[in-house]
Amino acid sequence: MxxxxxxxxxxxxxxxxxxxxxxxxxxxxxxxxxxxxxxxxxxxxxxxxxxxxxxxxxxxxxxxxxxxxxxxxxxxxxxxxxxxxxxxxxxxxxxxxxxxxxxxxxxxxxxxxxxxxxxxxxxxxxxxxxxxxxxxxxxxxxxxxxxxxxxxxxxxxxxxxxxxxxxxxxxxxxxxxxxxxxxxxxxxxxxxxxxxxxxxxxxxNILVADVIVGGWVPGHGRLTGLPGALLVGERHEGALRYAGSVGTGWTQRERATLAELLQIAASAECPFGTAPPVAGARWVLPRLVGEVRYTTRTRAGLLRQPSWHRLRPDLAPDDIA
CATH class of the missing domain: 3.30.470.30 (DNA ligase/mRNA capping enzyme)
Structure with a gap:
């Protein structure tokens, strides 16, 4: 040996x-x-x-x-x-x-x-x-x-x-x-x-998806008051289905812009058909559309390794099927 x-x-x-x-x-x-x-x-x-x-x-x-x-x-x-x-x-x-x-x-x-x-x-x-x-x-x-x-x-x-x-x-x-x-x-x-x-x-092989923002999780430390992650979803049979949490891909300026938009869209009700089990989640009206990049999906439809790419002000939530 x-x-x-x-x-x-x-x-x-x-x-x-x-x-x-x-x-x-x-x-x-x-x-x-x-x-x-x-x-x-x-x-x-x-x-x-x-x-x-x-x-x-x-x-x-x-x-x-x-x-x-x-x-x-x-x-x-x-x-x-x-x-x-x-x-x-x-x-x-x-x-x-x-x-x-x-x-x-x-x-x-x-x-x-x-x-x-x-x-x-x-x-x-x-x-x-x-x-x-x-x-x-x-x-x-x-x-x-x-x-x-x-x-x-x-x-x-x-x-x-x-x-x-x-x-x-x-x-x-x-x-x-x-x-x-x-x-x-x-x-x-x-x-x-x-x-x-x-x-x-x-x-x-990076894939791209248009998603609807349904909530967010506050950041910590230098990100206090800013989104640490966005909770996103896609329309499915008339309901907003949770597609995952996106926590990367922003510049500091883009994160600050998103924080302002999230405050304006704040809601007391969860917009997802089934609320995701995310601790500390804050909900918003489902009207912000963004584009994310990801690698694959889980069998449950969740995005794997998603990264924020850009806001899509040219798309309305009803445009996302």
């Missing part, structure tokens, strides 16, 4: 597509919406999974224990634990039922039958007693794909291929498929443990 070094995961920075002339310098991988994991395989059949923070999460995912015997070599791999929906896409909402079960092995075993976890492998940083972090990404990918950890039937792990030279096409493919986005990785880049590096670029 080989002693394995603890390695913090390399992180990506938000960015944009590279110019077409330099696309061939980047590899594109689908961005997974799950729990990052560094996988330690000592070579004796054991598997240790550590989260981005370094916490041991092995017990939460018993179905991944077979990976050690499947590889049969000492290695440290990088990947993402996901739960797949009916279309084979990562679904963070499903995975949440599996996270946090480290201290409940029996429940984790039961849940593995109901919501099976899947490990998407995308890097190898240590193999057979040798560090690979100084090798270029393209070479590490070749080594990874040669380990035989593909997505065979019945396996709880896979090694999806990376696309080289077609970043824009890869992003459009993920958008059409309803996937969150892509991670671009410079082919010549080394692995930088614990570093948020511009050599890895994450690009999300």
């Amino acid at each position: 080989v002693s394995l070094p603890r390695i913090a995961p390399m992180l990506a920075t938000p960015g944009r597509l590279p110019p077409p002339a330099t696309e061939d310098q980047w590899g594109a991988e689908a961005k997974q919406d799950g729990q990052r994991a560094i996988v330690y395989l000592p070579g004796d059949g054991k598997v240790v999974l550590r989260s981005r923070s370094g916490a041991d999460i092995t017990a939460a995912y018993p179905e991944l224990s077979a990976l050690g015997d499947a590889l049969g070599r000492p290695a440290v791999l990088d990947g993402e634990i996901v739960a797949l929906d009916g279309q084979g896409r990562s679904d963070f909402e499903r995975l949440q039922s599996r996270m946090g079960l480290v201290g409940s092995p029996a429940k984790a075993a039961r849940m593995s039958e109901i919501v099976p976890a899947h490990l998407v492998l995308f890097d190898v940083v240590h193999l057979d007693g040798s560090s690979l972090i100084k090798l270029p990404y393209a070479e590490r990918r070749t080594i990874l794909e040669g380990l035989g950890l593909g997505g065979a039937s019945g396996r709880s792990w896979s090694t999806p291929a990376a696309v080289v030279g077609h970043a824009a096409q890869a992003l459009e493919t993920t958008r059409t498929a309803g996937v969150e986005g892509i991670i671009l990785k410079r082919l010549t880049s080394v692995y930088e443990p614990g570093v948020r590096s511009p050599a890895w670029i994450k690009i999300r």
Whole structure:
């Protein structure tokens, strides 16, 4: 059994597509919406999974224990634990039922039958007693794909291929498929443990929705008297259905403008068909329309990772279906 070094995961920075002339310098991988994991395989059949923070999460995912015997070599791999929906896409909402079960092995075993976890492998940083972090990404990918950890039937792990030279096409493919986005990785880049590096670029497929403001939550500290978050909704079968809480995306000036508009529209009654369980909420008449950006929706219709984009004074609430 080989002693394995603890390695913090390399992180990506938000960015944009590279110019077409330099696309061939980047590899594109689908961005997974799950729990990052560094996988330690000592070579004796054991598997240790550590989260981005370094916490041991092995017990939460018993179905991944077979990976050690499947590889049969000492290695440290990088990947993402996901739960797949009916279309084979990562679904963070499903995975949440599996996270946090480290201290409940029996429940984790039961849940593995109901919501099976899947490990998407995308890097190898240590193999057979040798560090690979100084090798270029393209070479590490070749080594990874040669380990035989593909997505065979019945396996709880896979090694999806990376696309080289077609970043824009890869992003459009993920958008059409309803996937969150892509991670671009410079082919010549080394692995930088614990570093948020511009050599890895994450690009999300951002969606846009017009929403109606139905309430707000006051901010604290320097935001006292200003909105800390807006409670927004969409019309559904004649009622205003809660769509989520938006707490980012404003400049200080825009936040002050919104505060004035919210005070004018103040109401004692909740405008949502079903009041959202938000502590300290203040209600307003549902007449302010805004545009928000978000990544995906939960099965309940809530916006995930919403960010305020702008007011829409050109739209009336009745225009929002």
